Amino acid sequence: MEYIPIERSADAFQQPVGQPQIVAMCQRAFGEERQVESAKELGSGLYNNTYLIHMSDMQPVILRVGPHPTRQFRIESNLMRNEHASLPFLAPISPLLPRILMADFTHQILERDYLFQTYMEGEQWAQVMGTFTSEEKKGLWRQLGSITKKIHAVQGHHFGNSALDSHFSSWSLTVMDWLTSIINDLEEAQLDTTDVRSLLDIAQTNQRLLDEITRPQLLHGDLWTVNILVKRGEEGPRIVAVLDSDRTSWGDPMADWTMFLMHRNAGTEVDAFWETYGQREKSLEVQFRRLIYQGRYIGGARLEHYCLHHHEAVKRSYQDMQTVIKALKSLPTDDMPLR
Numbered sequence: 416m417e418y419i420p421i422e423r424s425a426d427a428f429q430q431p432v433g434q435p436q437i438v439a440m441c442q443r444a445f446g447e448e449r450q451v452e453s454a455k456e457l458g459s460g461l462y463n464n465t466y467l468i469h470m471s472d473m474q475p476v477i478l479r480v481g482p483h484p485t486r487q488f489r490i491e492s493n494l495m496r497n498e499h500a501s502l503p504f505l506a507p508i509s510p511l512l513p514r515i516l517m518a519d520f521t522h523q524i525l526e527r528d529y530l531f532q533t534y535m536e537g538e539q540w541a542q543v544m545g546t547f548t549s550e551e552k553k554g555l556w557r558q559l560g561s562i563t564k565k566i567h568a569v570q571g572h573h574f575g576n577s578a579l580d581s582h583f584s585s586w587s588l589t590v591m592d593w594l595t596s597i598i599n600d601l602e603e604a605q606l607d608t609t610d611v612r613s614l615l616d617i618a619q620t621n622q623r624l625l626d627e628i629t630r631p632q633l634l635h636g637d638l639w640t641v642n643i644l645v646k647r648g649e650e651g652p653r654i655v656a657v658l659d660s661d662r663t664s665w666g667d668p669m670a671d672w673t674m675f676l677m678h679r680n681a682g683t684e685v686d687a688f689w690e691t692y693g694q695r696e697k698s699l700e701v702q703f704r705r706l707i708y709q710g711r712y713i714g715g716a717r718l719e720h721y722c723l724h725h726h727e728a729v730k731r732s733y734q735d736m737q738t739v740i741k742a743l744k745s746l747p748t749d750d751m752p753l754r
Contacts, residue, residue: 417455418454429482432464438451440519444517449470454478460659465480476531481529483527493578495530498660506569511562544640556684557691559654561691567633567671570632576663590618611714635672710739716732
């Protein structure tokens with residue numbers, strides 16, 4: 416068997432899986448007689464370990480292995496189990512999703528969740544973005560707008576995520592749970608939480624603005640160019656696969672990770688996204704919620720940067736958060752008791 420792991424330091428967040436464990440997982444999933452020909456670790460993700468597996472008399476498959484439970488923060492625990500549970504709700508984009516061939520959460524082979532998926536062909540959009548013309552880029556953003564709209568059109572019966580033990584009756588409780596979990600994780604990492612506590616205080620004081628969201632809608636949680644595969648064709652590039660749907664939840668569509676990044680990249684070809692998704696509201700209440708969501712993602716990214724030893728990015732997150740809090744406090748306050 417050819418085994419090609421990515422070499423990492425002992426203190427890296429992602430830790431490789433040994434060759435004997437990979438063989439055991441493959442044989443559990445596909446039969447003890449199955450011969451594993453090669454396992455090559457792919458380096459595009461930052462959370463799970465992902466391997467391209469070739470076995471005798473089979474099409475290639477993808478093996479994804481989650482972090483050890485002790486390495487998972489509260490805001491990122493049991494994500495693989497969440498993906499497994501959420502796939503039926505992603506039915507509107509089913510042709511774009513890899514199929515789960517087998518999942519094992521028993522921790523009998525190793526103390527980590529893992530699953531096998533079908534291998535999806537295509538190029539990672541983020542890696543080939545620079546090779547497209549401006550019009551081709553706009554075409555892809557329009558496709559992403561349509562895909563996102565289909566996801567957000569799926570309605571649920573509760574906010575948050577029951578698969579991750581965060582099931583709430585209101586949107587404000589969901590947002591405050593997000594922020595509280597980030598605070599607890601940051602404290603465990605011995606990082607300053609003053610700014611996130613300020614954001615939580617503003618959210619609590621203006622709870623009624625969050626609770627204007629009364630209909631839970633499906634959020635993908637990680638829909639961006641690094642998790643999208645594209646193919647080139649005579650009519651231009653097209654999106655052919657959406658990967659890593661492990662951060663799904665129920666809430667306000669404007670709180671989705673996609674919308675956060677759309678805002679950060681506004682003024683470029685990405686604006687074509689809104690042509691198919693539909694134009695954004697710009698009311699004072701929407702501005703308030705958008706800023707709260709921005710703060711949530713900045714706090715979550717701080718944890719990720721800390722795990723990856725990106726020290727300068729951790730420092731920048733404090734500056735970014737202050738910008739958000741300043742913007743919140745500058746909103747008109749006639750009917751909004753911001754502080």
